[in-house]
Amino acid sequence: MKTVAALALMATLAACGADGTPERPQKGDPVFGVSLSGSAEMGIKG
Template sequence: MRYLAILSILILTACGVDGEPERPERAAPVAGLSISGTAEIGISGSL
């Protein structure tokens, strides 16, 4: 139990060592060609 308490304290003290979290910058969309949609292939029929 003692080792679990020490391990918990060590893990909690490691949080935020490098400072507050920073929001990543938004990547600019790349200009160019974009294609979207669906395609279906199959066989249909009745007997």
């Protein structure tokens, strides 16, 4: 139960801007947009 409470507390802090106050976007920053990148591998290496 303590683990669940600790995870809930960390999730709440991560979602509320605990790293600083919110900042407005700069003039040159795009207002809308999503960027995703990454890679995934699956299989057996031998």
